[in-house]
Amino acid sequence: MITKNIQLAVQELREDNIIAIPTETVYGLAGNAFSESAIHKIFEFKKRPLHNPLIVHIQSIDYLTKVAKDIPDKAYQLANAFWPGPLTLVLNKKENIPNIVSAHKNTVAVRVPNHPMALALLANLDFPIAAPSANPFGSISPTSAMHVANYFENELAIILDGGECEKGIESTIVGFDGDEPVLYRLGSISLDDIEKEIGELKLITKNDINPAAPGMLSKHYAPKTKMYFTNNVHELIQKFTNNQIGLLLFEKKLDYKNITHQEILSVTSNLNEAAKNLYAAMHRLDHSNLDIIVAERLPDVGLGKTINDKLERASKNE
Numbered sequence: 320m321i322t323k324n325i326q327l328a329v330q331e332l333r334e335d336n337i338i339a340i341p342t343e344t345v346y347g348l349a350g351n352a353f354s355e356s357a358i359h360k361i362f363e364f365k366k367r368p369l370h371n372p373l374i375v376h377i378q379s380i381d382y383l384t385k386v387a388k389d390i391p392d393k394a395y396q397l398a399n400a401f402w403p404g405p406l407t408l409v410l411n412k413k414e415n416i417p418n419i420v421s422a423h424k425n426t427v428a429v430r431v432p433n434h435p436m437a438l439a440l441l442a443n444l445d446f447p448i449a450a451p452s453a454n455p456f457g458s459i460s461p462t463s464a465m466h467v468a469n470y471f472e473n474e475l476a477i478i479l480d481g482g483e484c485e486k487g488i489e490s491t492i493v494g495f496d497g498d499e500p501v502l503y504r505l506g507s508i509s510l511d512d513i514e515k516e517i518g519e520l521k522l523i524t525k526n527d528i529n530p531a532a533p534g535m536l537s538k539h540y541a542p543k544t545k546m547y548f549t550n551n552v553h554e555l556i557q558k559f560t561n562n563q564i565g566l567l568l569f570e571k572k573l574d575y576k577n578i579t580h581q582e583i584l585s586v587t588s589n590l591n592e593a594a595k596n597l598y599a600a601m602h603r604l605d606h607s608n609l610d611i612i613v614a615e616r617l618p619d620v621g622l623g624k625t626i627n628d629k630l631e632r633a634s635k636n637e
Contacts, residue, residue: 320476320477320478321464321465321468321478321480322477322478322479322480323436323479323480323481324477325436325439325440325443325479326443327477328340328440328477328479329440329443329444331476331477332349332350332351332357332440332444332448333351333444335350335351335354335356335357335360336350336357336360336476336477337349337350337357337360337361337364337475338350338475338476338477338478338479339453339461339464339467339471339475339477339478339479340436340437340440340448340450340453340479340481341434341436341437341464341479341480341481341482341484342376342432342433342434342437342450342481342484343404343405343432343433343434343484343485343486343507344405344432344484344486344487344488344489344490344506344507345452345453345460345461345462345484345487345488345489345598346452346453346460346461346462346463346464346466346467346478346484347376347448347450347451347452347453348361348364348365348450348451348452348453348454348471349361349376349448349449349450350448350449350450351444351446351448351449352373352375352376352386352416352417352420352446352447352448352449353415353416353417353446353447354417354446355417355419357449358373358417358419358420358449359419361373361449361451362419364471364474365451365454365455365456366455366456367451367456368456369419369422370422370528370529370530371422371456371530371533371536372420372421372422372424372426372427372428372530372531372532372533373420373421373428373449373450373451373533374407374428374429374430374449374450374451374490374533375416375420375427375428375429375430375447375448375449376429376430376431376432376437376441376447376448376449376450377429377430377431377441377447378431378438378441378442378444378447379402379403379431380395380398380399380402380431382431382447383398383410383429385413385415385447386412386413386415386416386427386429386447387408387410387411387412387413387427387429388410388411388412388413389410389411390410390411391410391495391497391498392498393495393498393500393517394408394410394493394495396516396517397493397500397513397516397517398431400516401508401516402430402431402433403431403432403433403438404430404431404433404507404508405430405433405486405489405490405491405506405507405508406430406490406491406493406506406508406513407428407429407430407490407491407492407493407504407506407532407533408428408429408430408492408493408494409426409427409428409429409492409493409494409495409503409531409532410426410427410429410494410495411425411426411427412424412425412426412427413427420449422530424531426494426531428492428532428533430490433485434481434484434485435481436479436481437481440479451533452489453466453467453470453471453478454466454467454470455470457536457538457539457540457541458470458540458541458542458543459540459541459542459598459601459602459605459633460488460489460540460598461598461602462483462484462487462595462598462599463482463483463484463599464478464479464480464481466598466599466602469602483595483599484595485595486507486594486595487507487594487595487596487597487598487599488506488507488594488595488597488598488622488625488626488629489504489506489507489533489534490504490506490507490508491504491505491506491507491508491509491510491513491625492504492506492532492533492534493513493520494531494532496521499521500513500517500518500520500521501520501521501522501523501531502520502521502522502523502524503523503524503530503531503532503534503535504524504532504533504534504535505524505624505625505628506534506625507594507622507625509621509622509624509625510624511621523535524628525537536632537632537635538632538633538635539629539632539633540598540601540629540632540633541632541633541634541635542601542602542604542605542612542633543605544565544604544605544609544610544611544612545610545611545612546611546612546613546614546630546633546634547611547612547613547614547634548614548616548627548630548631548633548634549613549614549615549616550616552566552568552573552613552615553573555613556573556575556577556578556613559577559610559611559613560577561577562577562609562610562611563577563579563608563609563610563611564577564578564579564609564610564611564612564613565578565579565580565581565582565604565607565609565611565612565613566578566580566581566582566612566613566614566615567582567584567600567601567604567612567613567614567615567630568581568582568583568584568615569583569584569585569588569593569615569617569618570583570584570585570586570587570588571583571586579607579608579609580603580604580607580609582596582600582601582603582604584596584597584600584617584626590617590618590620590621590622590623590626591622593617593622593623593626594622594625594626597626597629601633614630614633614634616630
């Protein structure tokens with residue numbers, strides 16, 4: 320059921336059930352972060368591998384010490400700068416965080432979401448919620464309640480409808496090697512903006528064997544339709560003249576006869592707008608009965624780096 324009734328959602332979570340919730344980044348598949356039973360359900364719903372940790376969502380920065388310990392000064396610096404908001408911090412966890420949440424690591428990924436409905440929900444709970452993206456593992460992330468319903472309508476009792484996600488791509492994830500910051504996932508806050516706060520970060524953004532944080536696997540965010548990611552859209556189109564082709568482009572349409580569907584991320588060349596529109600555009604392309612999707616590389620600056628990272632993982636064809 321798609322609803323705006325927060326009290327119904329609260330009741331479901333208190334009963335260890337799983338619901339979908341809106342955040343400013345993408346919709347999440349939420350359960351009680353202190354309940355192993357609820358967390359098992361999340362992994363089962365998503366068919367997510369158990370070695371891939373979850374993000375714990377808390378109601379405020381003041382709650383951080385209830386789930387994490389030995390918190391570096393730079394973590395507080397980032398939290399004060401970006402919370403509530405699309406920043407996840409990987410920190411040493413407290414014992415109340417079940418091992419299944421953290422993929423049996425001694426760290427936990429934590430953030431304060433910046434969405435009024437998510438914050439209202441958390442304010443009515445006496446526990447934090449674990450909430451990975453509300454999609455089957457590896458699929459395109461959902462940025463609307465209908466995207467979630469298309470994936471899980473017959474399995475979820477509650478899908479909280481908070482409208483379209485403001486940011487449209489996942490949170491940026493930063494961890495620490497001692498006191499030194501490490502970027503684990505490019506996200507809605509650009510690397511430049513993070514480094515303005517705390518200086519240069521070490522980048523470790525891919526790990527298929529033992530990921531320290533969500534979003535580090537090489538293949539992710541992928542449509543069912545085969546996708547190609549390229550600097551040269553024209554050249555690639557010429558290779559598939561007998562196919563039904565969809566294009567995912569940054570700022571303007573292209574004139575080709577064999578193009579079935581085109582999605583433009585921002586006619587004003589605005590990277591924030593492009594990020595917000597990315598997954599919704601990918602969903603539309605994936606439902607257009609195409610043979611292939613050709614995605615254009617964006618300018619590799621600011622959020623363009625993040626979008627390119629998502630498209631690269633989505634187009635990794637095994």
